Amino acid sequence: GESVGLHLPTLSVQEGDNSIINCAYSNSASDYFIWYKQESGKGPQFIIDIRSNMDKRQGQRVTVLLNKTVKHLSLQIAATQPGDSAVYFCAVVSSGSARQLTFGSGTQLTVLP
Amino acid sequence: DTEVTQTPKHLVMGMTNKKSLKCEQHMGHRAMYWYKQKAKKPPELMFVYSYEKLSINESVPSRFSPECPNSSLLNLHLHALQPEDSALYLCASSQDPGVGKNIQYFGAGTRLSVL
Numbered sequence: 357g358e359s360v361g362l363h364l365p366t367l368s369v370q371e372g373d374n375s376i377i378n379c380a381y382s383n384s385a386s387d388y389f390i391w392y393k394q395e396s397g398k399g400p401q402f403i404i405d406i407r408s409n410m411d412k413r414q415g416q417r418v419t420v421l422l423n424k425t426v427k428h429l430s431l432q433i434a435a436t437q438p439g440d441s442a443v444y445f446c447a448v449v450s451s452g453s454a455r456q457l458t459f460g461s462g463t464q465l466t467v468l469p
Numbered sequence: 470d471t472e473v474t475q476t477p478k479h480l481v482m483g484m485t486n487k488k489s490l491k492c493e494q495h496m497g498h499r500a501m502y503w504y505k506q507k508a509k510k511p512p513e514l515m516f517v518y519s520y521e522k523l524s525i526n527e528s529v530p531s532r533f534s535p536e537c538p539n540s541s542l543l544n545l546h547l548h549a550l551q552p553e554d555s556a557l558y559l560c561a562s563s564q565d566p567g568v569g570k571n572i573q574y575f576g577a578g579t580r581l582s583v584l
Contacts (some may be wrong), residue, residue, distance in 0.1 A: 392571060399473075399559050399575035400512065445511055455571050456525070459511035 358383040360448050360460040368466045370419040375433040377463045379446035384427065386396075389433045390457070393467060403431070403444075411466045441467045472496075475560050475576035483584050485552060490579045491542040492560030500566035501543040502573060503535060504559040512559055512575075518543060519566040550583045557581070 359382045369375045389410040392400035406413045406420045406429070413420050420434040433440055443464050445456040449452075474493045477551035478516065482488050500519050519525040532554075534546040542584035543560055557580050561573040 388571070391543075391573075397577075399561075402572055405572060437562060449571065455566060456514060456517070457573060459490045461510075462511055 357407075357447055358386060358450050358458040360446060360458050364463055365461065366464045366466070368468055370468050371436060371438060373433075373436055375436045377431045377433075377465065377466060378445075379429050379431075379442050379460050381427050381429070381446075381448045381458075381460075383448070383450050384424075386427075386448045386450045389420070389422060389429050390447045390449075391418075392445045392447060392459075393440075393442045394445065394462075400445060422427070423434050436465075436467050438467050438469070439467055473492040473560055473562055473574050473576035475558075475579050477579060478577065479582075481579045481582045481584060482545055482547065482550065484552070485532070486550075487546070487548045489547065490545040490558055490560075490581075492545075492562075492576060493541055494574075496562065496564075496574070497540075498562035498564050499540060500563045501537065502561040502563075503533075503543070503545050504561065504575075504576070506557040506559055516545075517566065524566065543548075547581075550581075552583050555581055555583045 390405045391403045394400045404415045404420050417434045422429045443462045445462045446460040478550045503515040506512045515529045516535045521537045532549050536544040559576040560577045563571045563573045563577045
């Protein structure tokens with residue numbers, strides 16, 4: 357099976373600083389990774405994804421880095437804004453027909469004024 | 470449009486009640502999911518429907534009964550629930566369950582309280 361863990365349950369950053377949220381996974385057969393953002397009272401919202409044949413992918417103010425050697429991925433948010441305050445989950449999909457998501461435990465990001 | 474609509478947003482029910490949660494998507498997605506999320510925890514998979522057929526049941530108690538009337542709709546029928554079933558119930562959909570890049574899009578959830 358797969359287990360997914362985040363390094364820190366909470367993270368506080370100053371507005372305008374960069375944020376880095378880390379995630380570790382256990383199954384070397386995992387081949388697809390997604391980051392979700394969940395604001396209070398809402399469902400998880402897709403942010404960015406990456407396949408295992410890549411090591412970096414950039415979106416608008418977000419970058420995901422994947423290190424398959426140590427089974428680690430990170431989400432970097434540039435110029436963090438108050439609206440970025442939320443719980444961030446990494447989700448991992450293992451190769452095979454089921455292709456279900458295994459969620460990490462989540463990191464609560466708080467942006468300080 | 471990546472919208473998944475869930476109703477109701479909030480539901481309070483007694484342990485002897487029967488209620489249903491509803492989920493709808495019009496993205497042409499062929500996989501739909503039910504998740505349960507407790508406070509400060511990640512979503513936990515309950516059921517997966519693939520092409521309107523139940524493909525995964527994660528050992529969910531029979532007091533939860535899913536139904537997929539058509540490719541756009543997903544229901545979760547609730548009966549004789551326990552207070553520990555109080556949680557946020559999330560519906561999600563994805564384009565194709567077997568495809569490598571299979572982004573699941575989530576609804577806002579139904580906040581269920583069992584008294």
